[in-house]
Amino acid sequence: MISDQIRHIIGHTLQHLCEANVLPMSIETQLSAFSIELTKNPEHGDYATNVAMVLSKFARQSPKLLAETIVQNLQDPAKIIQKIQVAGPGFINLTISNLALYQSIPVILKAKEQFGQHPANGQSVLVEFVSANPTGPLHVGHARCAFMGDAAARLLKAAGYQVTREFYVNDVGNQVKTLARTIYARYQELHGVTIQLAKDAYPGAYIIDIAKTLQKEEGDKWMHEPESAWFPRCLEIGMKENLKNIQEILEQAGITFDNWYFEHRLHDEKKVGQIIEDYRAKGMLYEAEKAEGTEDKVRREESKSAQYAHQQLGGTFLKTAQYGDEEDRIVLKSNGEPVYLLADLAYHQEKYARGFDLLIDVLGADHAGHVPRIKAGMQALGLDDAKLHILSVQIVRLLKDGKEVRFSKRSGEIYLLEDLFSEIGVDVARFIFLMRSAHTQFDFDLDLALKQSNDNPVFYVQYGHARMATLLKRAIEANQAFVGVEHLHEVDLHRLCLPEERRMLMKMDLFPEVVMLAAKNLEPHRIIYFAQELISEFHSYFTKYRHSERIISDDKALTQSRLALVAALKQTLYNALTLLNLSAPEHMQPTGGDEADEALEA
RNA sequence: GCGCUCUUAGCUCAGUUGGAUAGAGCACCGGCCUUCUAAGCCGGGGGUCACAAGUUCGAAUCUUGUAGGGCGCACCA
Numbered sequence: 001m002i003s004d005q006i007r008h009i010i011g012h013t014l015q016h017l018c019e020a021n022v023l024p025m026s027i028e029t030q031l032s033a034f035s036i037e038l039t040k041n042p043e044h045g046d047y048a049t050n051v052a053m054v055l056s057k058f059a060r061q062s063p064k065l066l067a068e069t070i071v072q073n074l075q076d077p078a079k080i081i082q083k084i085q086v087a088g089p090g091f092i093n094l095t096i097s098n099l100a101l102y103q104s105i106p107v108i109l110k111a112k113e114q115f116g117q118h119p120a121n122g123q124s125v126l127v128e129f130v131s132a133n134p135t136g137p138l139h140v141g142h143a144r145c146a147f148m149g150d151a152a153a154r155l156l157k158a159a160g161y162q163v164t165r166e167f168y169v170n171d172v173g174n175q176v177k178t179l180a181r182t183i184y185a186r187y188q189e190l191h192g193v194t195i196q197l198a199k200d201a202y203p204g205a206y207i208i209d210i211a212k213t214l215q216k217e218e219g220d221k222w223m224h225e226p227e228s229a230w231f232p233r234c235l236e237i238g239m240k241e242n243l244k245n246i247q248e249i250l251e252q253a254g255i256t257f258d259n260w261y262f263e264h265r266l267h268d269e270k271k272v273g274q275i276i277e278d279y280r281a282k283g284m285l286y287e288a289e290k291a292e293g294t295e296d297k298v299r300r301e302e303s304k305s306a307q308y309a310h311q312q313l314g315g316t317f318l319k320t321a322q323y324g325d326e327e328d329r330i331v332l333k334s335n336g337e338p339v340y341l342l343a344d345l346a347y348h349q350e351k352y353a354r355g356f357d358l359l360i361d362v363l364g365a366d367h368a369g370h371v372p373r374i375k376a377g378m379q380a381l382g383l384d385d386a387k388l389h390i391l392s393v394q395i396v397r398l399l400k401d402g403k404e405v406r407f408s409k410r411s412g413e414i415y416l417l418e419d420l421f422s423e424i425g426v427d428v429a430r431f432i433f434l435m436r437s438a439h440t441q442f443d444f445d446l447d448l449a450l451k452q453s454n455d456n457p458v459f460y461v462q463y464g465h466a467r468m469a470t471l472l473k474r475a476i477e478a479n480q481a482f483v484g485v486e487h488l489h490e491v492d493l494h495r496l497c498l499p500e501e502r503r504m505l506m507k508m509d510l511f512p513e514v515v516m517l518a519a520k521n522l523e524p525h526r527i528i529y530f531a532q533e534l535i536s537e538f539h540s541y542f543t544k545y546r547h548s549e550r551i552i553s554d555d556k557a558l559t560q561s562r563l564a565l566v567a568a569l570k571q572t573l574y575n576a577l578t579l580l581n582l583s584a585p586e587h588m589q590p591t592g593g594d595e596a597d598e599a600l601e602a
Numbered sequence: 603g604c605g606c607u608c609u610u611a612g613c614u615c616a617g618u619u620g621g622a623u624a625g626a627g628c629a630c631c632g633g634c635c636u637u638c639u640a641a642g643c644c645g646g647g648g649g650u651c652a653c654a655a656g657u658u659c660g661a662a663u664c665u666u667g668u669a670g671g672g673c674g675c676a677c678c679a
Contacts, residue, residue, distance in 0.1 A: 455628090463641050
């Protein structure tokens with residue numbers, strides 16, 4: 001990459017200056033502190049570095065003077081840099097030689113879909129995401145975490161990690177008990193019994209479908225049995241049907257998992273009992289009425305802790321407050337029953353035990369409050385909580401007809417993920433959720449999404465890809481087919497000298513770095529912005545020169561060099577789109593505005 | 603009340619980890635198709651980067667405080 005080469009040149013120059021005692025030796029420790037970036041203003045050359053400003057303190061020289069010193073002693077034997085000058089408060093502006101510029105084309109065309117993929121780094125990572133309760137179908141509230149987790153997994157893989165994707169199934173506890181009982185109530189209803197759904201039952205119609213399946217498979221077998229008999233069967237079928245449904249929708253969206261980890265395993269395999277022993281051995285537990293040191297804690301009267309105070313009967317507490325949690329947490333009720341948190345701690349202990357170098361939980365912001373206690377729980381085990389990274393995804397507010405739609409299971413007013421996909425398409429949905437960073441909370445205006453589904457930013461990028469595909473086809477028709485990477489040495493890339501061509505070459509070259517940055521920060525939107533910027537430059541270039549400097553012209557050598565550029569651009573764009581699991585079509589139907597509207601109405 | 607998080611153009615959001623004149627899409631106005639896809643391009647208006655101090659060569663970015671929005675604060679999961 002060009003910016004790496006520049007960094008090396010600057011580094012060698014600094015080293016040279018240190019050895020010549022022009023600069024103090026300590027400067028070597030600061031080599032990675034400066035930035036090299038593409039300039040925004042063409043008057044500033046191709047690249048700019050702030051090295052002189054960052055290091056001026058250490059060099060005990062003014063930024064300008066240091067910059068001059070670096071420029072005059074530049075160590076560039078390979079002649080990468082064509083022009084270099086000091087500007088502004090101490091920037092060093094660089095114009096690079098064409099020689100360096102054209103390297104990226106063969107690199108990209110040889111690497112093909114590997115361009116942007118980094119070599120294996122020997123590190124493994126577990127990405128846990130979605131992990132929706134298996135008590136009902138996925139709704140739009142799950143969409144962002146699903147896409148974000150999938151994208152995070154893909155980015156990390158591209159960055160060189162060995163990635164395992166996991167869905168944690170909460171198949172233990174009150175929610176699944178409620179599920180089983182609701183199914184049974186609906187089952188009775190199918191057999192003519194007039195029922196009154198329990199207050200906490202799930203009202204959704206999908207439960208009726210599950211009951212019908214049970215009826216179809218086993219008739220009235222369970223009608224006159226006690227709860228102890230039908231309960232396991234209702235739980236089993238509810239779990240199976242809901243998970244099947246969840247899995248189907250996710251697969252429709254191109255999201256798959258390597259593991260489905262069931263919470264009941266933690267209980268069956270005594271992991272929950274074991275973690276209690278571990279904590280006890282470390283002296284992290286105590287028996288009490290309530291958490292120590294919480295007496296003077298001020299809480300609002302209407303807070304839930306006040307509401308549920310009568311259910312708080314004391315038990316065994318874990319000293320999480322020692323590790324930054326706001327108070328100690330109960331892990332065993334007074335009757336010895338484990339609370340949810342304990343299973344979750346055992347689950348995370350289990351993740352550590354599996355030996356991953358990095359653990360990522362993709363959580364909705366409504367669960368962010370659990371992070372401190374999980375981290376504290378891991379530290380209490382002596383585990384390194386820095387390995388555990390929580391990607392907190394902000395809640396999406398769904399708007400329809402200008403009003404907020406609540407989509408909880410309880411309201412019965414569910415807007416299902418599968419409905420979203422059938423209305424706007426998976427690509428559009430994925431793009432909308434991934435184009436914003438995870439920490440921005442945003443309103444998803446359904447009407448706007450529907451209206452814009454034919455005029456969506458995802459099409460802008462895809463159209464660019466299709467346009468380049470067409471160009472390569474047109475070249476074949478014109479008997480000037482691109483010779484391809486095997487014969488690239490026959491192509492005179494030096495014919496690419498329009499400023500826009502230089503710019504695109506430099507931009508493409510940045511892709512691997514963008515991927516790394518996106519992976520490191522778990523920010524898929526960086527890829528989207530990169531793709532948009534790259535294709536924007538191409539659309540602009542294409543239109544500007546459509547009458548003067550055509551890509552396919554009578555000048556066969558020039559045509560080949562431009563086709564090489566187009567092929568490399570297309571490959572880069574393809575890699576960017578597929579990295580996020582977006583489709584990169586070879587062809588898109590051209591439609592005018594009116595025709596598009598008609599097509600929508602039809 | 604406490605914790606986390608956010609506040610950038612009319613709207614939705616970027617801003618390369620502290621850099622040069624703060625950007626894009628949508629919306630609005632005006633232009634560009636006899637020739638490689640007009641799902642495109644070019645131009646225009648639109649900003650106290652919530653507010654106030656501080657840190658320094660330099661702040662939308664870091665620190666503190668204030669205001670406002672979101673989420674959370676049960677032995678539910």
